[in-house]
Amino acid sequence: MTDVRPIEADRTAGQPAPAEPQAPPVRRRTVWQRLRRDRTMLLLTVPGLLFFLVFHYVPLLGYVVAFQSYQPFLGFTQSPWVGLANFATTFGDPAFWSATLNTLKITLLQLVFFFPAPIALALLLNSMLSSKLRRFVQSVVYLPHFIGWVIIVSISQELLGGTGVVTHLLDAVGVHNADLTNNPAFFPFLVTLQVIWKNTGWGTIIYLAALVGIDQQLYEAAAVDGANRWRRLWHVTLPGLMPVTILLLILNLGSILSVGFEQILLQRDNVGADAGEVLDTYVYFHGIVDGQWGPSAAVGLVKGLIGTALILGANKLAHVLGQEGVYRR
Amino acid sequence: MTAPTARPAWLERPSLAGRIVKALAVAIILTLVVYPFLAVLSTSLATQGEISRKGGLVIWPDDPTLEAYRTIFSGGVVTKALVVSIGVTVLGTLASMVATIMMAYGLSRKDMIGGRPILLVALFTMLFSAGIIPNFLVVKQLGLLNSYASLVVPVLVSAFNLVVLRNFFVNIPQELIDSARIDGAGDLAILVRLVLPLSKAVLAVIALFYAVEYWNAFFHALLYLSDTSKWPLALILRAYVLQGQPTTGSMNAMSDSLPPQEGIQMAVVIVAVVPILLVYPFLQRYFTKGVLTGAIKG
Known part of the structure; x- marks a missing residue:
C-alpha cells in the first residue's frame, strides 16, 4: 500500500516520466501485479456488474419459458417443454397481428411527424441570434421531457377530452362533440402528438451540439461564393447534421416494434383493444394479466430479436453507404 | 457567444x-x-x-x-402516496448514484485488467432488453414482489448514465490523478477528494435523470406492487384522474361513489408536477453549460 505505484510510467509507455529524474524503465506488468494495482477499482465495479448480470442477463435465460408451457407453481425446471408451439399459437392469433399493425402504424406516424421535429426546432433555435432568449426558450422546451406519462396523459385528457379547450375550439369551428381521447381512428395521431409535445425540445440537444460542431468557415466560404441562406442550409447545415441524423435513425429502427409502452397502456382502454393494442401491451395483457406466459414470452423474444437485427443491419447499411453509424467497424 | x-x-x-x-x-x-x-x-x-x-x-x-389542495392533503391516500414517492425517489436516487459512481470510476482507468469486458457487459444492455415477462419472473424469484425495493433494485444502474459518467471520468486529466497519487492518495481517496468535486455538474444532471425516473415510475409499481396501500403517486394519479375511481381505503372527502371532482383531479396532477418544476431550474443550467451535449457526443 505504501509504495508509489508507477502509474505514469505505464501510461506514457515509451517515454520517461517527466517528473521523476530516475524513472524506472518501462516494464511489462504481470497479470498478478495488475490485479494488485487494480483491485480497488475492480471491487468498485462489483455491485454494478452484479446488477447488470441479475437484471439484464439472467432475464434473458427467462426466455426459456417461450419454449415451455410455463406454470408458475412448477417453475422453469418442472414446466413441460413444448418446442415451438407457443410461437404457433401466437402467430395464429388475429389479436397479435392487429397489435403488430397498430404498432407499425404508430411507428410510421412518429417517423414522419416526430422524427423531423427536433431537427426543425434545432434549426430555429440555432438561427436565433440572441443567446439569452435562445437559452430561455431551450429551458422551456426541455421541460416536458421530465414530465411522466401519467401526468401527460392526465393533462391531455383534460385539454382534449369531452370538456377540454380543444373540444371547445373544434366546436366553435363546427366539429361538434369531438372527444379526441376516445376516438379509435385518431388514436395513433393522439399518441404521436403527445410524443411530439414531450420529446421534441429534448431531442434538439443532440442536433444543437452537431450544429455547433459545423465549421463556421464553411458558411463564410459559401456566403462569399454567393450562396444565400437557403443554399447554405442545404449545402452546409444539412450535410453537417447527416451523421447524427443517421445515428438516431438507426437507433429508432431498433425500437420500431416498441412504441411508448407506458403511454399506450394508460390510454388503451379509452379506445379499446382493436385500436389501442400494441405489441408491448399485448405481451403485458396476455402474459401478466391472463397468465399466458409462454406465448407472450415468445412475442417478447421475437420482438427483441427483430429489434437487435434491425439495429445491426441498419448499422451495416450505414457503413456500406460510407456513414459512421452507431459504432465504427 | x-x-x-x-x-x-x-x-x-x-x-x-x-x-x-x-x-x-x-x-x-x-x-x-x-x-x-x-x-x-x-x-x-x-x-x-x-x-x-x-x-x-x-x-x-x-x-x-385552495379547497382541492386542502382536501388531498388532509391525510389519506394521496398524502400517503406522496410520502412513498418522495421516499422512493430520494433513497432510489442515492442508491443509483452510489452504484453508478462506483462502477463508472472503477471503469475509468483505461488499462485496467478486465475493464473492457466489464464495460461491454454494461454496454450490451443498451442493445437489447429482456422484455416484461422475464423481468417479472426474476423479480418474483428474488422475492421482491410487493416491496419498495422492487421499484429501485431492478433499475438501479442505467447503462446510459454509466457511460456518460465514465466518459467524463476518463477525460479528467491524468496529471491531476497522478499528482494526487504521488501525494500518497489511494484510489478511493482520489475518487472522493479529486474526481467527485471535479464532476459536480455531470453528477447533478445524472442525479436529475435518476430522480425523474423514480418520481415518474408507474409501470414497475403497477407490475410489482399488488398491494394498493403501497402505491406511489403516479399510480394514485392514474386511479383518480384516468380511471376516475376512488381507490380502496379511500379518504373521507372522496369516499362517496362519485368520481373525484375535476378540481381535485387537477390538484393531484399539480402535486405530481411541482417537485419536478422545483428541481428543474437549479439543474437545467448544467444542460446549457454543455455538460450533457459533450457527454452525449463523447
Missing part, C-alpha cells in the same frame, strides 16, 4: 418578415408547452361550481380556492 447579437460579417441582415415569422413560431411553441400546465393549475384552483358552469374549461378562476 457572449455578445447577445453577434452577427458575423458575412451573414445577411435578417429580413423583417423573417424575424416576424421566427418570433411567431417561438411564441406558438412556448404557448404550446406552457399553456397545458396553466390550464391544469387554474382548474385546480377553481370551485366545482365554476368548473361545471364553464363546461369544464377554466381559463382563469374567478374565485380561486
Whole structure:
C-alpha cells in the first residue's frame, strides 16, 4: 500500500516520466501485479456488474419459458417443454397481428411527424441570434421531457377530452362533440402528438451540439461564393447534421416494434383493444394479466430479436453507404 | 457567444418578415408547452361550481380556492402516496448514484485488467432488453414482489448514465490523478477528494435523470406492487384522474361513489408536477453549460 505505484510510467509507455529524474524503465506488468494495482477499482465495479448480470442477463435465460408451457407453481425446471408451439399459437392469433399493425402504424406516424421535429426546432433555435432568449426558450422546451406519462396523459385528457379547450375550439369551428381521447381512428395521431409535445425540445440537444460542431468557415466560404441562406442550409447545415441524423435513425429502427409502452397502456382502454393494442401491451395483457406466459414470452423474444437485427443491419447499411453509424467497424 | 447579437460579417441582415415569422413560431411553441400546465393549475384552483358552469374549461378562476389542495392533503391516500414517492425517489436516487459512481470510476482507468469486458457487459444492455415477462419472473424469484425495493433494485444502474459518467471520468486529466497519487492518495481517496468535486455538474444532471425516473415510475409499481396501500403517486394519479375511481381505503372527502371532482383531479396532477418544476431550474443550467451535449457526443 505504501509504495508509489508507477502509474505514469505505464501510461506514457515509451517515454520517461517527466517528473521523476530516475524513472524506472518501462516494464511489462504481470497479470498478478495488475490485479494488485487494480483491485480497488475492480471491487468498485462489483455491485454494478452484479446488477447488470441479475437484471439484464439472467432475464434473458427467462426466455426459456417461450419454449415451455410455463406454470408458475412448477417453475422453469418442472414446466413441460413444448418446442415451438407457443410461437404457433401466437402467430395464429388475429389479436397479435392487429397489435403488430397498430404498432407499425404508430411507428410510421412518429417517423414522419416526430422524427423531423427536433431537427426543425434545432434549426430555429440555432438561427436565433440572441443567446439569452435562445437559452430561455431551450429551458422551456426541455421541460416536458421530465414530465411522466401519467401526468401527460392526465393533462391531455383534460385539454382534449369531452370538456377540454380543444373540444371547445373544434366546436366553435363546427366539429361538434369531438372527444379526441376516445376516438379509435385518431388514436395513433393522439399518441404521436403527445410524443411530439414531450420529446421534441429534448431531442434538439443532440442536433444543437452537431450544429455547433459545423465549421463556421464553411458558411463564410459559401456566403462569399454567393450562396444565400437557403443554399447554405442545404449545402452546409444539412450535410453537417447527416451523421447524427443517421445515428438516431438507426437507433429508432431498433425500437420500431416498441412504441411508448407506458403511454399506450394508460390510454388503451379509452379506445379499446382493436385500436389501442400494441405489441408491448399485448405481451403485458396476455402474459401478466391472463397468465399466458409462454406465448407472450415468445412475442417478447421475437420482438427483441427483430429489434437487435434491425439495429445491426441498419448499422451495416450505414457503413456500406460510407456513414459512421452507431459504432465504427 | 457572449455578445447577445453577434452577427458575423458575412451573414445577411435578417429580413423583417423573417424575424416576424421566427418570433411567431417561438411564441406558438412556448404557448404550446406552457399553456397545458396553466390550464391544469387554474382548474385546480377553481370551485366545482365554476368548473361545471364553464363546461369544464377554466381559463382563469374567478374565485380561486385552495379547497382541492386542502382536501388531498388532509391525510389519506394521496398524502400517503406522496410520502412513498418522495421516499422512493430520494433513497432510489442515492442508491443509483452510489452504484453508478462506483462502477463508472472503477471503469475509468483505461488499462485496467478486465475493464473492457466489464464495460461491454454494461454496454450490451443498451442493445437489447429482456422484455416484461422475464423481468417479472426474476423479480418474483428474488422475492421482491410487493416491496419498495422492487421499484429501485431492478433499475438501479442505467447503462446510459454509466457511460456518460465514465466518459467524463476518463477525460479528467491524468496529471491531476497522478499528482494526487504521488501525494500518497489511494484510489478511493482520489475518487472522493479529486474526481467527485471535479464532476459536480455531470453528477447533478445524472442525479436529475435518476430522480425523474423514480418520481415518474408507474409501470414497475403497477407490475410489482399488488398491494394498493403501497402505491406511489403516479399510480394514485392514474386511479383518480384516468380511471376516475376512488381507490380502496379511500379518504373521507372522496369516499362517496362519485368520481373525484375535476378540481381535485387537477390538484393531484399539480402535486405530481411541482417537485419536478422545483428541481428543474437549479439543474437545467448544467444542460446549457454543455455538460450533457459533450457527454452525449463523447
